[in-house]
Amino acid sequence: MKRLGLIIVLLFATVLSISALGFADGAAEQYSVEEVAEIADEIQIDKGFVDKPKDFILTTVSDAFILSGTAKENDKLTITLYKRVGNSFVPMGESVEIKIGPLGIFTKEVSLKDEQTKSPKETTVSKETFVVLELKRGDTVTWDYRLIRFTDDKEVKKSLDTLKSSALVPTATVK
């Protein structure tokens, strides 16, 4: 009888731990750099619901980017941004919820600006932003992810100048 009880307890514990594992993919309080790297390794872009950005990593010189994709009518989409602080990605601003309409598509211009102080309003642009998208369809939940890297266009110019000065990039000669 004791053995049967132990089996039942163990079974219950197993089911609980499987469910917990299933939800572990969802939006977390924060992500470590290692966790994001693991997601980058495992993500199957063509099986996700985000169409744009097309690749997992997007490098941009703009302080905003376009997020879009396909879903089904009445799905609920939650978009959460995480900015990189040291070796972690911590939440940046509030999550955004979108209810999918009859077209079954969504699109949003997402700002990479991070509000530092409200008054006076000061913002910085997050250099590395992890985007977690949670899609609820009835009882089913699926996730998709993107990593956005912001590069200041001044830094790009500076890098190009460095390349030019190191003669790796041929420059035109004016006589």
Added chain:
Amino acid sequence: MNKGLIQNIVIVVLLATSLLLISIRFELFVASGSAGAVTSENKTALRYSVMPGSITLRLGPENAVKIVDKSGFYYMEISRVLEESIGSRTETLPITASDYRTKKESKGIQLNFDPAIDHRLLYGSLFLEDGSLGSFDKIKEIWIPQGYDTSIYLAVDEATYYEIKNPKLNTVSGFGNFDALNNKKYYSISERFPNLTDNDVLISDEARLPSFVTQAMVEEEDIERILRALLGSKYDFSGRVSDIDGSTVVSYDYGREIVKITPEGKVFYYNKSVGLQRQRMSFTDAMSIATELVSEIGSEQEIYVIEGVEEVQDGDSLGYRFSFSKRIDGVRVSLKTDEPVIRVLVMNGRVTAFEGLFRKAVVEVDNNLSFGENAVLLILEKNYDYIQEREPFGGTSELLDNIRSVEYAYIYSPEYNYIASYRMVIGDTTFFFKIEDAEVIT
């Protein structure tokens, strides 16, 4: 004095007087200004008479802004380049849709004409000789590269594109600074949904356009300006009465010329005597006459643009009926049927008939932007069934493919106020949706 000499003098004076009266009666001598010759005074008005519905700067892939050209200043800069480039055209070549699309991947300026513009109007506004750019009548888009490509490209309809070759660079001065004007960024539908469509029509997230309460131009000074523009000095010899509905009716020469101005600001004019004298008139002259009249009737700050022209044959006389629409801060005003509200018929160097609605904006009404973000998508979703009924589509992808144009527009309400709207052409149907609440305007 010799009696015979006095009689001769009287006869000569009577003859001269009768000839003068006959010439006035039948308007045998037409002043050069009214005949519509393009003078330096009305050259500017003529240049302003044709304008695109929108000007887009494309600075590379996924980097487009639409210029808010409130006063027409930016188009004036661009039109000077167009004048030089089209004026020095060497040949017109058909190109494929794919080539046209590739050309638009570089830096350049895109002019959209919606409704498509008759190419004679473009020629006329740029003071070029009457002539043809190619074997087509209308132009819906012009692409002006801002690089080393000296050609200009035209989209005539969904499947017909041309390259206008010319030896000059199409550099628009200040182009590099245009994008720093804090204009709202636009994205093509295909940039938004690359897996669903390759449609390159531009949309923006934000819908921000005020509506306006208007009033008719029926103050005494407005009425006098309108009457003098239509009748000239003949107004002083005309009879003026007030109709029972509050309209002002002015008649000259026993009703040969009649003007009616209603309390709502509708103006009607008819001139029966013009057909009596034939006068040669070029297309540009006719355009100039119509433009001058409309700009005189409208108030100084307003811009009226010619959108269409039809040829009218009356016996031996050939005339042109021009249709004009008003622009408020660069945005087109029309009836909900998409028709412009001003029509001018020019024959024998004179305006024969005229009708138009003239009102001025008096109070600006800020729209509640509760659905401001993703405006275009939300409008499509809110009116999904309505669009499906009128322009059936198989799925989202087909709907996105069929969007031909998305532009701001002002529509006259039943009270003739300006309602801020989105004008969307989907398939062959033009829809208007209110910016305030995304409701369709029926």
